Amino acid sequence: MKKTITRKEKTKTSKASTKNKIIKTNSSKNKLNYNILYSISLIIISFALSLLFFNNLPNLMATHWGLEGIADGFTPKEIGVLIIPILNTAILLLLYYLPSIDPLRANIDSFKKEYHLTILTFTIFLTYLHIITLILNLGFNLDIRQLIAPGFALIFYSIGILMKKAKRNFFIGIRTPWTLNSDFVWEKTHNKASKLFKASAILALIGFIAPNISFFFMLVPIIISSITITIYSYIEYKKETN
Numbered sequence: 001m002k003k004t005i006t007r008k009e010k011t012k013t014s015k016a017s018t019k020n021k022i023i024k025t026n027s028s029k030n031k032l033n034y035n036i037l038y039s040i041s042l043i044i045i046s047f048a049l050s051l052l053f054f055n056n057l058p059n060l061m062a063t064h065w066g067l068e069g070i071a072d073g074f075t076p077k078e079i080g081v082l083i084i085p086i087l088n089t090a091i092l093l094l095l096y097y098l099p100s101i102d103p104l105r106a107n108i109d110s111f112k113k114e115y116h117l118t119i120l121t122f123t124i125f126l127t128y129l130h131i132i133t134l135i136l137n138l139g140f141n142l143d144i145r146q147l148i149a150p151g152f153a154l155i156f157y158s159i160g161i162l163m164k165k166a167k168r169n170f171f172i173g174i175r176t177p178w179t180l181n182s183d184f185v186w187e188k189t190h191n192k193a194s195k196l197f198k199a200s201a202i203l204a205l206i207g208f209i210a211p212n213i214s215f216f217f218m219l220v221p222i223i224i225s226s227i228t229i230t231i232y233s234y235i236e237y238k239k240e241t242n
Contacts, residue, residue, distance in 0.1 A: 035116040039092050039123035046085040046130045053134055054081060061137050067215050069145040071136075080137075084130040088123060095119045098171050107167035114165040115172065121158035125151045145214035149207030152218045156204055160197035163190045174229055178237035185240060189233040196225035 054077070061080030064073025075083065096119065099108040108115065128151050136142060166173040168186045173179070174193050179186040200221040207214030 033116070035120040036092075036096060039120050042123050042127045043085060043088050043092065046088060046127050047082075049131065049134060050081040050085060053138065057081060057134070057137050061133070063133065065144050069143050069211065077137075081134075084126055084133065088126040088130070091126070092119065092123060095122070099169075102169050102171050104167075104169040107169050108172065110167050111162070111165040114162045118158050118162045121154060125155050143211045146208055146211040149204055149211075149214050149218060152207075153201040153204040156197050156201035156222065160194045160201060163194040163197060166190050174233060176230055176233045178233045182237060182240060185233055185236045188236045189229060192232050193225070193229045196229060197222075200225050 057077045057080075059077055060074040061077045062071035062073070063075045063080045063083060064071065066072045074080075099105050099112075099115070102108060129148070132142075132144060132147050136144060163173065168180065168183055170180070173186070174189050176189070179189050203221045204218045206217045210217075
């Protein structure tokens with residue numbers, strides 16, 4: 001004997017389904033925002049460290065180092081101690097609000113989890129760089145070329161993860177005329193970019209072992225990758241149009 005489903009039962013089922021979807025969506029949004037909250041916490045820690053060690057820092061802080069790892073740029077500590085935390089704050093705000101003005105922001109929503117993770121990675125990198133700067137200015141004899149290599153490796157690898165998930169938009173990813181014109185070319189280019197950025201991350205780690213050639217392995221692979229990706233996007237576009 002068939003069971004008859006009344007309109008009232010259908011309405012209840014529909015409402016329950018809609019409610020579950022809303023709960024899942026809200027839960028997903030809250031989960032994604034944790035990366036932003038972690039980023040804010042790291043920036044607060046950066047400012048706190050600046051305040052904590054302010055009196056122990058030299059009046060002129062080293063804020064720039066040359067290819068040989070020797071300090072060649074100095075800033076009054078009242079400014080030098082705040083440069084990176086303020087820059088960190090500005091980048092966080094810019095990256096967080098940028099998608100809201102993108103005409104293709106619905107595409108960004110599809111990879112928002114990876115995007116927020118990348119924002120967190122940038123915050124971690126700048127916080128790490130700030131801590132290194134404070135340590136070196138407190139008189140510890142360390143090689144900045146060696147210390148900075150893992151930071152760049154982290155950034156490159158994080159971007160590699162993001163490239164794999166990124167959908168076509170106007171602000172995030174490899175934005176050449178050819179990728180912006182075709183979803184197919186965008187996907188092919190970003191799959192290639194993902195592999196190249198991850199490979200660049202591994203090469204950047206060589207700088208930790210060999211500080212003398214640290215900057216070479218941080219800069220050259222990523223420059224070559226960028227040029228390769230641009231040419232690749234054009235080639236894929238020509239294949240598609242032909």
